[in-house]
Amino acid sequence: MRRFSWFNATALSLGFAFLYLPMIVLIVYSFNESRLVTVWAGFSTKWYGELLRNQEYLDAAWVTLKVALMSSTIATVLGTLAAYVLVRAGRFSGRTLFSGMIYAPLVMPEVITGLSLLLLFIGIGLDRGVLTIVLAHTTFAMCYVSVVVSSRLATFDRSLEEAALDLGATPFDSFRLVTLPIIAPAVISGWLLAFTLSLDDLVIASFTTGPSATTLPIKIFSAVRLGVSPEINALSTIMIGLVTIGVISASLATKRAAVARARDEQAAART
Amino acid sequence: MAEPVFAPWTDPEAKPLIQFRNVTKRFGDFTAIDDLTLDIYEREFFALLGPSGCGKTTMMRMLAGFETPTEGHILLNGQQIDTVPPNKRAVNMMFQSYALFPHLTVFDNIAFGLRREGKDKDFIQARVDEMLRLTRLSKFAKRKPHQISGGQRQRVALARSLAKAPKLLLLDEPLGALDKKLREETQFELMDIQEKTGTTFVIVTHDQEEAMTVASRVAVMDEGRIVQVATPDVIYEAPNSVYVADFIGDVNLIRGVAKARTAAPQATPAPKPVPEPATEAAQPALNRDPRPEPNAMGAWLHDNLLKPILGERPEDDAPKALPAPSPEETAKAKPAAAPDIPEGGLSIDWVDGQPALIAANGDAALDGKKVVLALRPEKLSIGKDRPDAPNVLRGKVIDIGYLGNISTYHVELTDGTKVKAQVANTRRISRRNITWEDDVWLGFTATAGIVLEDEA
């Protein structure tokens, strides 16, 4: 029996109020008729209308989505590969440097990552735009993916791969047919993480982008720097809504899978 | 007896250390403990035995103070302790998981309780050293729990809970995590420490062998109730219910209807040739034990307790040269002498066409009732010749479980029911003459079984 006292209940209520009230405020004010936060001028969806008519936001959203899809996909492939090398390749010269390069971007301040990549792109004369943002996002996102995937690989029962090899599979087949399906949940969460990080990134994108490509965070940042903007409230509400739907449906799917599994196991135990 | 027997429960003057007075504990709709009354005396080694979910852990947690009774009271030394919090009780507990503090050394773990009492440094040092010596852990005082073996961890947990010299020590499945050999050693160590410290021990276990080995008294529990409280030998030899008989050790349960015996004992009727068709239709009266393997408990008891009393098995002395008896021969054969059957008791009709079984120790009050004759496998003799016994059964060996020191013969009786007989292997395996598919005789005395009222 765990003790769940009034203290715990208070801590949880206050804590979650702190985490969620700011977002609720944004959502509420996105429906405010008035441009000012001070006054509640009645319910209205006009800011959503203005947002959707604003071509700049739509363009920026499209660029962001494109960058996020490309960079997260490449980062997932590279990150999974890196995780596999990290966990499975054993010793090779330069392994310490390799694992250092995997972990360093996780703690590197974004301003430094952004600055260094920008200086590289200038140094090699690469025109800044969507491509450079994708390269930059891929680089730091692949490190997150490889951390997620390698923690799953570390607990992976190696004898499964050995069994596949023993039954005549080539190493590639055993990876494709045995390892990958088993680590798939970790790979998918790695992809989601990479996707979110890319969607979210302001600092690195600001450094590595050129005039041709403006991402949504850059657009939002330049708008909110000056003050409160009702269009941004509406945009925030849409984004919060999308994320909430995504996270809740993902957790429901996981839960349903767990329930189905438990039921199958029970059924199997009865026979 | 020169030595006085430790049995305070038989002394009406003795003051119990622990008293459960009509204690009921409910969790929501679930009744974990149901109106339970029980006394435990000082210096006892008391075992709570039962399957998981029987309420034994709840009882222990109420003693420790982690649960309070819904109804009724618990008294320690005559004082109510129902609502005394665990940190204010002179009761300590050894946890099933040991619950050793992983960030503290062995020494600091043992000293934890003493420091809470605010004892001075020298006293703590001396007391912990004493505990370390008692549990043979002196060498490991500076180690952390993860740096010692499972058996050593178990001893640290014991030392920690004994350090405050509690009036009562609770042990929650203390040996569950140890392997079999270590468990057996530790059982004797526990008994030794209990005797040395004079502390009252209450142990919770689902392992009947463990309970029988260590305890002065055993309480067998089922669904929140105590079914029987008695010394281990009484629990084993005289269970008060089919539940207890079946839970403790291996048992053959033969169901039938009891009839009081008043007449002088008569010679056992000569066995008739097997009336096969008659028994075919008869409802199988024998309860087949669901557990296929005989357990080590029976073996231990047999070797240490029963063999010296009962002596060698008759079939081991049987002449080896004789051919297996054919049905005609046995039909003609007359018992050499009428077995000596005590008067009184019950006879049990258990299957049509078979002679009634005689239980001279049966309670005449059960006359006419449906009963179960509980028969320990080691109380059955097995041989190729008809034994000179008040009760005999015929059958065929269908399986032999060889356990080294003993063998268990699974015998299918002529009516198809199965009975187990256990025999000590005093001779080498190659010299024993009973094997699969052999026709055998089983025999047992008129007092071998226990007659219990059939609850089913």
Added chain:
Amino acid sequence: MRRFTLIAIPYLWLLALFLVPFLIVVKISLSDVAIARPPYMPQLDLSEGWAGLKAFFSELDFENFAFLTTDELYWKSYLSSLRIALISTLLALVIGYPIAYGMARAPDEWRPTLLMLVILPFWTSFLIRVYAWKVILAGDGVLNSVLVATGIISEPLQILNTNTAVFIGIVYTYLPFMILPIYSALEKMDDSLLEAAEDLGASRLSAFWMITIPLSKGGIIAGCFLVFIPSVGEFVIPELLGGSGTLMIGRVLWQEFFNNLDWPLASAVAVVLLAILVIPIMIFQRSEDRARERGE
């Protein structure tokens, strides 16, 4: 051969896009600013061969680093960044620990939901979460409107554009990083340890201090570093919520680069920032390694 390719692909990627760029930063930090494209010198001219290389290296110096120590703006910014990060980390610990504790003590069936509720903000845009506080804390923002309307205060409070707003912003955005490691340490803890402590005479409060806190130490340390390290180099939060007086080194770097176009100085700022962060990162790595060893 196959193994070699397998290793080479991610390896080369990281070399080209992580290590090489960083070396370029180091190199430029040793160069001088110039009115040119790119705006620094010397430029490496490989066409002149060995002499060019020699000329190139002779031009490199530590002038920028020397400048960082002479102008008090820089060292004050470093100190202020560390101070703000430290205070925010402690605040996050004080707020996050009870939440993590409450989660770990919550009934089993609630815990997955509570965990999801803590993680959910992490998936929502960082920028939006910071911006939300701008809406709340502004002079004509939600908080002031409510406080004035209820008569608690007569004049709006100036919270936005102060360090207080930066503390709130950092604590708010990094709180999940504090809660999660502490929660996972507390959740792993065996309840019978607390029962054992009580059984041995400890009160609930002393059992908490002597058992729960030491056993969640690993989670506390991890949480603190996970909040502290990114906070030091933070740019968005001080830019959006802080005032002109809020000195943080990430902001200084941004300004040197984008506003003053002094790339060599911005690079020097970056190199020093990294040097400062290496110490806590190493300590964190060591404590994580030790925790892993203990776990085995």
